[in-house]
Amino acid sequence: MPELPEVETVRRGLDQLVVGREITKIDVFEPKSFLGQPAEASGHRVTGTRRRGKVLMIDLDGGLTLVGHLKMTGQMVYRETAPGPDATRWGAGHPNDSLIGELPDASSRLAIHFEGGSTLYFNDQRKFGWLALIPTDQVAAIPLLAKMGPEPLEGDPWPEFRRRIRRHQATSVKAALLNQEIVAGIGNIYADEALWHARIHPATRVGDISDRKLKSALGGAAQAMRLSLELGGSTDRNYVDAEGRRGAYLDFANVFRREGQPCKRCQRPISKTRLAGRGTHFCPACQRPPRPRTV
Ligand SMILES: [Zn+2]
Numbered sequence: 001m002p003e004l005p006e007v008e009t010v011r012r013g014l015d016q017l018v019v020g021r022e023i024t025k026i027d028v029f030e031p032k033s034f035l036g037q038p039a040e041a042s043g044h045r046v047t048g049t050r051r052r053g054k055v056l057m058i059d060l061d062g063g064l065t066l067v068g069h070l071k072m073t074g075q076m077v078y079r080e081t082a083p084g085p086d087a088t089r090w091g092a093g094h095p096n097d098s099l100i101g102e103l104p105d106a107s108s109r110l111a112i113h114f115e116g117g118s119t120l121y122f123n124d125q126r127k128f129g130w131l132a133l134i135p136t137d138q139v140a141a142i143p144l145l146a147k148m149g150p151e152p153l154e155g156d157p158w159p160e161f162r163r164r165i166r167r168h169q170a171t172s173v174k175a176a177l178l179n180q181e182i183v184a185g186i187g188n189i190y191a192d193e194a195l196w197h198a199r200i201h202p203a204t205r206v207g208d209i210s211d212r213k214l215k216s217a218l219g220g221a222a223q224a225m226r227l228s229l230e231l232g233g234s235t236d237r238n239y240v241d242a243e244g245r246r247g248a249y250l251d252f253a254n255v256f257r258r259e260g261q262p263c264k265r266c267q268r269p270i271s272k273t274r275l276a277g278r279g280t281h282f283c284p285a286c287q288r289p290p291r292p293r294t295v
Pocket of ligand 1 (some may be wrong): 266283285287
């Protein structure tokens with residue numbers, strides 16, 4: 001599942017390619033993937049792009065917004081219809097061959113056509129992702145966004161994060177970090193990185209963790225996300241360019257998908273377990289298991 005930096009990568013790419021373009025038509029191939037009336041977008045120009053947590057927004061003139069969630073396998077791919085040596089080809093999101101192949105393909109759920117002949121495809125193998133066309137002034141009220149926790153990379157998220165996570169004292173900290181109503185945009189990768197940074201075992205109950213350590217975990221998530229964006233989130237991570245070059249996906253990771261490899265802090269091998277239904281990576285030496293609670 002794409003997390004904040006991956007969705008931000010998609011947003012930055014879209015911002016460069018579609019802002020200022022007028023939509024001529026939206027073709028919906030999979031009704032389940034689109035909420036709203038696609039014809040209502042015709043004739044509207046893209047005025048900007050936004051992101052909140054893992055949710056993407058493409059604002060149109062006339063008070064309309066396309067809101068979207070890539071979920072597990074969503075991707076956005078932009079193509080100029082008449083291919084030529086200079087034709088722009090761009091794609092970001094779930095890394096598979098639909099980023100570089102002929103489109104539409106079997107994973108294409110809808111196509112947004114622009115004046116001048118370019119097309120933005122929304123591809124999604126597993127069909128959990130969606131796009132919705134809704135009035136811009138109703139976007140903030142959709143439950144997913146209305147309930148969402150603070151943005152980890154904007155302002156000082158700590159006071160609001162603390163207020164929200166302290167309502168879940170009996171929850172494991174791993175599950176709490178994945179809860180979008182506690183903090184926005186963190187998924188499995190950045191939750192594991194955050195807890196390694198703060199030296200917290202992922203199974204520890206929130207109530208057993210000091211404010212100082214929780215603040216360190218939030219800072220660790222933000223640090224890993226910034227690094228991920230810097231290391232090419234905006235250019236080649238989760239991204240395949242026209243030549244089919246794939247970015248170095250997890251070069252920044254300290255624990256994620258590094259089971260058996262030495263911890264970058266203490267050299268002991270990283271472990272993998274299952275927690276909150278997710279593969280969870282941690283250093284058994286730096287991140288000691290919670291002590292059994294005594295009565
Ligand atoms: Zn270690």
